[in-house]
Amino acid sequence: MTRFAFHLAPALMLAYGVVRLIDGRDGSHGPGPAWTWGHLLFLGSLLLYGAVIAGLYRRIRHGVPGAGTARRVTAGAVTAVAAFGLITFIRVAIVDIVVGLQAADGAEKSTLADRYADDPAVLPQAIYDIGPAFFMIGLLALLVQFAFITPGRKPVAALSPVLVVLGFVAITANLDLLPAGAALIWLALIPFTRNHPEAPRPADPQPAAAL
Known part of the structure; x- marks a missing residue:
């Protein structure tokens, strides 16, 4: 399921970008x-990115020989940052869906969006505004950490964060470039859809032979 998410998360994001272009023709x-x-x-894509984040964390924690305590702690902290950002991003998608279903026109959509700007009111609006950036930063940091600690796959592993940066830059510069940005992120995640050997676990100690 996790390997499936590495494909489907950016694919659904790309599909959302295409639908958005169609919606904006007027x-x-x-x-x-x-x-x-x-x-x-978009909401489906974000939910699947949760599996992508979890999959990267598992690769760093369990699938890379020599990943010490400091690296595992760092991976855990970065995963928490990415997960927090993803939750705020999911909230954005849900609010947009609710607003779209309730609004009769563009003016009412803007009014409703302002009304829901800090809903649920458990965090300051500024956190909701910048929260999605934590998802992007966290995902990028996980890919960078994986590239640093992956033996034998340095060129492939190093290319993934570069592609993700290019994808995020494209999306941030112009939302009309969302399909292109999603395609770059998809390319970055393709290497993780292949099987990676798990780090060998130490064998259980054998009981001493009975005298």
């Missing part, structure tokens, strides 16, 4: 069926 985005279906695709 010069505005939503509300309407394209807005709703697009954000459902």
